[in-house]
Amino acid sequence: MRRANLALVLGTIASGPRSRAEVAAGTGLTRAAVSSLAEQLIAAGLVVEEGPAAPSGKVGRPGTALGLNPAGPxxxxxxxxxxxxxxxxxxxxxxxxxxxxxxxxxxxxxxxxxxxxxxxxxxxxxxxxxxxxxxxxxxxxxxxxxxxxxxxxxxxxxxxxxxxxxxxxxxxxxxxxxxxxxxxxxxxxxxLGGLAERWLGEGPEDFLYVSAEAGVGAAIVVGGRLLRGAGGFAGEFGHVPVHPDGPRCACGAHGCLEQYAGEAAVLRAAGLTGARGDWVALLADRAGVGDPAARAALAGAGTALGTAAAGAVNLLDPAEVVLGGGYARLAPWLLPAMRAELAARVTVRPWSEERLTVSRLGRRGxxxxxxxxxxxxxxxxxxxxx
Amino acid sequence: MRRANLALVLGTIASGPRSRAEVAAGTGLTRAAVSSLAEQLIAAGLVVEEGPAAPSGKVGRPGTALGLNPAGPxxxxxxxxxxxxxxxxxxxxxxxxxxxxxxxxxxxxxxxxxxxxxxxxxxxxxxxxxxxxxxxxxxxxxxxxxxxxxxxxxxxxxxxxxxxxxxxxxxxxxxxxxxxxxxxxxxxxxxLGGLAERWLGEGPEDFLYVSAEAGVGAAIVVGGRLLRGAGGFAGEFGHVPVHPDGPRCACGAHGCLEQYAGEAAVLRAAGLTGARGDWVALLADRAGVGDPAARAALAGAGTALGTAAAGAVNLLDPAEVVLGGGYARLAPWLLPAMRAELAARVTVRPWSEERLTVSRLGRRGxxxxxxxxxxxxxxxxxxxxx
CATH class of the missing domain: 3.30.420.40 (ATPase, nucleotide binding domain)
Structure with missing residues (x-):
């Protein structure tokens, strides 16, 4: 019970610095219990006194705000x-x-x-x-x-x-x-990118996070929590079939999304097969200066991403689709084609292009x-x- | 608290008839509290005495088993x-x-x-x-x-x-x-078909339930609960793109699963366009007597269902895919093609054809x-x- 109450107090403080009185009001614990728990959290190096709390309009000695300890674990x-x-x-x-x-x-x-x-x-x-x-x-x-x-x-x-x-x-x-x-x-x-989006972004409770580095992956967040699947393998978005008779994928299947929107496929479409180094930076640089092959390759990737995302939206009804990882940097050239596919294929429920967003965290996610x-x-x- | 305890006792009895002592052991409530709550549930017509409970090997008067009242609400x-x-x-x-x-x-x-x-x-x-x-x-x-x-x-x-x-x-x-x-x-x-599968079947906690009547639908069950989506519209499996450049669907998009595995599409492929009455029974009858057109039409539908299901499996990692509704009756002719597609396209995680099952509830689900x-x-x- 003490352990649960420590977590309760710490969780309240984690939402932003607040006085002991505010913590008591927020948790339903007594002032005395909060003070005792706060002392233990301070002693453990998890919480610090941050100076006077913002005036609350109440009479009496101003409280001291408690905050998470930036020098803690x-x-x-x-x-x-x-x-x-x-x-x-x-x-x-x-x-x-x-x-x-x-x-x-x-x-x-x-x-x-x-x-x-x-x-x-x-x-x-x-x-x-x-x-x-x-x-x-x-x-x-x-x-x-x-x-x-x-x-x-x-x-x-x-x-x-x-x-x-x-x-x-x-x-x-x-x-x-x-x-x-x-x-x-x-x-x-x-x-982890999807969770970062949930924790550090201001995203909704239900979204599909799509990202790329070498491969193409996704995180499905439902009710604020990651959908992991029965075996922990959910989110293999790169192997959703886009064109069932398309090129053979490294996974053995044909026409997977990765064959249209993964690193090797996009570099090939851009005439850059075998390019070394950071493919995302390379394509962003080329597309940024108007290279038509790079732009066409990214538009093609965007179409395939949009087709696969439309299927996922029809199946899962997320509030948003968030483009993250390397795709966030390539978004200016991916988004128009993705938006067109989503608009054409998500027709049985409300949808608008504002629901396709770009991660602010990008590749750091x-x-x-x-x-x-x-x-x-x-x-x-x-x-x-x- | 009394209301919560009534639900606790009733939920325990709902798992199968048991004595007051067994309910007390299962809930952590005292014998006296269980007896009082049971009397209230009996008076309310929700619970009945079923006669002597199975002998538990314990010394003392044999308990009377409590069961849900079949004459109750x-x-x-x-x-x-x-x-x-x-x-x-x-x-x-x-x-x-x-x-x-x-x-x-x-x-x-x-x-x-x-x-x-x-x-x-x-x-x-x-x-x-x-x-x-x-x-x-x-x-x-x-x-x-x-x-x-x-x-x-x-x-x-x-x-x-x-x-x-x-x-x-x-x-x-x-x-x-x-x-x-x-x-x-x-x-x-x-x-509701997916929930019936969960409640009345012996299915796993995580599965994809796919069914057809006139249209094609799905229910996604995660951790024993229905995934409803941000707007309540999850499960529109019939509008997952299968061949992005395929025939135009009633929804406005091209190449949706429904254009390959929905009623009109399957009847057309079987040379039965415009047939009236129960399409599932008609196709089952024809395929059952070896009609090649009906069998080919169902194999084609099975391939499309398998392609779309493979994408969903790669995305969601369910423990099973359950074929229900009208598809349950057509399963003998759908399954081989579906299994082939799933085997070919679900390659990045463990999969075996036993994970594709047929609902016992069928169209009653x-x-x-x-x-x-x-x-x-x-x-x-x-x-x-x-």
Whole structure:
């Protein structure tokens, strides 16, 4: 009960600084109980006094506002991309306090080598932040399921059946800095991007988040929560059939969305097959200066994205479709074709083009989501503090 | 608190007859509290004594098993189909106690005329059952949203913006029998069919229920609950694009699933354009005697259903896909092609053909779901009884 009340008080403070009286009013706890719980949270380093609360118009001594402690435990996020690694530390308030990103081609590399690079990056980000992380969440471009963060398959990395936590831990031990004993979880990058959109954006409770890095993924958020599916594999939007008789996909099927809107397909359509480096930046640069091939390739990708999104909208009735990840940067050239498809194909329910939006977080979404998930878990259950 | 405890006791009894001691053990309430609550539920006509409980191996007087009262309040379901009307009464245990179905072509008919026929059918079903219904749920082949059971659009009936409860109530008043004052709710037939599958079948917590009458619909069940979407319009599976450049659909888009697996499309493919009466029975009869055109038409529909279902599986990761409604009867000829498509297109996660199943409830599903929903609501909240 005390633990539940600690979480209740901390959750209230997490919505914005407030006085003990305001916390009491918001939680239904007595003033005395709130004061006692607040002392414990302060002693545990989770909460700080922020100075006088805003005047409430009430008579009496002005209260002191309580806020989440920006020097308290942090959230550590990590990201393994096909062409980059990332590390991020956020404080309890969700502010970014450490950020590292390194371009490195990870396709076909041994997990141990990738983890060694990632561990160094994490160490640097933590050092920059000055915070002590409570746990680590790892974002990966693949299917994560079962216990222990088992990466079942990441086609674009060429990885299969990699126990992510077990693979990262020795590298963290070698890198030093006390990170090796952190709890480690892993999740699909689109899932974490979708959660970031929900947590840091001002999105609705029900939306479809569509993103791309090397592959195409989605997160389905229903009632503010991620729809994970019976086996944890929901969101494989890149393998929704768009043209059933279309080109063969790496997955073995024909005409999957990824064959029209994934990296290789869009580069090929733009006449850039084999281009190296950041495909999103390359296409954005070309389309930005009016390159007709790049623009046509992105319009074609937008049409395919719109067709698949229309099917998902007819099936799921989300309030919004949010374009995130690499697609957010390419949105100026994807949106017109996507909007046209959605308008033509979502006809049996209310729909308007304002329901297709672009993520403000863009490609930072999955890594931010990974880090913020850690601090949200701390706030939701501060545990037996004090 | 007393109301919540009444629901707790009633819910425990609803899982199967049990003694007061078993209810106490299952709920954590004291024997004395259970006895008092049981007396109130018996007095309210919701619960009956069923005779000696099964011996539990415990010393002492054998308990008397408590069960839901089969003479208690009933659930009244109604169904408006394009070619039929239906009425069903179930008792608190979910047993069918009254059943009426009448073939009648409702396309383009005035709602008032349809409601008059339906009211007579409901009256007959209630008289047959000998029960007093607690409420009425109406299943319709269209989009139901907003308050008061507003049917926004039912293309196959030719109806738009029909306030269903308000339209049915005067007909119930005219038909007599005291049904006019019942609470009335309405829902999409596929939603109710999916819920029936969950409640009466032995299905998993996460599945996609696909059904057909005149149109093609689906219900998405996640964690045992219906996914309704932001506006209540989820499940429009018939308008998932299958071939984006395919024939124009009544909805205005091109190549929707309904253009390959809906009534008109399948009849046309079977050389039966304009056939009257029950299309499902007609095709089942023809295919059953080996008619090649009927079999080819159903195989084509199965392929389209499999393509669209594969996209939904990749997106949602359900434990099963359940074929219900008219499709359940046509399953012998739909399944092989559907299974082939699913096997070819669901490749990024575990899948096996046993995950595609056929509803045992078949075309009775939506009407059963409508009636059972009423008694489940009574059990979930018996209200201020006694």
């Amino acid at each position: 942090g959230g550590l996020g990590a990201e393994i991309g096909v062409r980059h690694l990332g590390a991020c530390v956020v404080d309890l308030r969700g502010e970014v306090r450490g950020w590292r990103r390194r371009e490195v081609s990870n396709h076909g590399r041994e997990p141990a080598a990738v983890m060694a690079d990632l561990a160094h990056l994490l160490h640097e980000a933590v050092a920059e932040s000055g915070l002590r992380p409570a746990a680590l969440t790892l974002a990966v471009p693949g299917l994560v399921g079962g216990s222990g963060g088992m990466l079942q398959r990441a086609a674009n990395l060429g990885w299969q059946d990699v126990p992510l936590a077990a693979a990262l831990r020795p590298a963290l031990r070698t890198a030093g800095g006390g990170l090796a004993d952190l709890p480690i979880e892993a999740d699909n990058e689109a899932n 999955p890594l931010l989501g990974a880090a913020v998930r850690v601090v949200r878990a701390v706030v939701a259950d501060p545990g037996p503090v004090g | 009933g659930g009244l379901g109604a169904e408006i189909g394009v070619r039929h009307l239906g009425a069903c009464v179930v008792d608190l245990r979910g047993e069918v106690r009254g059943w009426r179905r009448r073939e009648v072509s409702n396309h383009g008919r005035e709602p008032a005329a349809v409601m008059a026929d339906l009211a007579h059918l409901l009256h007959e079903a209630v008289a047959e059952s000998g029960l007093r219904p607690a409420a009425l749920t109406l299943a319709v082949p269209g989009l139901v949203g907003g308050s008061g059971g507003m049917l926004q659009r039912a293309a196959n009936l030719g109806w738009q913006d029909v306030p269903l409860a308000a339209a049915l109530r005067p007909a119930l008043r005219t038909a007599g029998g005291g049904l006019a004052d019942l609470p009335i709710e309405a829902d999409n037939e596929a939603n 939506p009407l059963l779901g409508a009636a059972v929903r009423v008694v489940r609501a009574v059990v979930a909240d018996p209200g201020p009884v006694g």
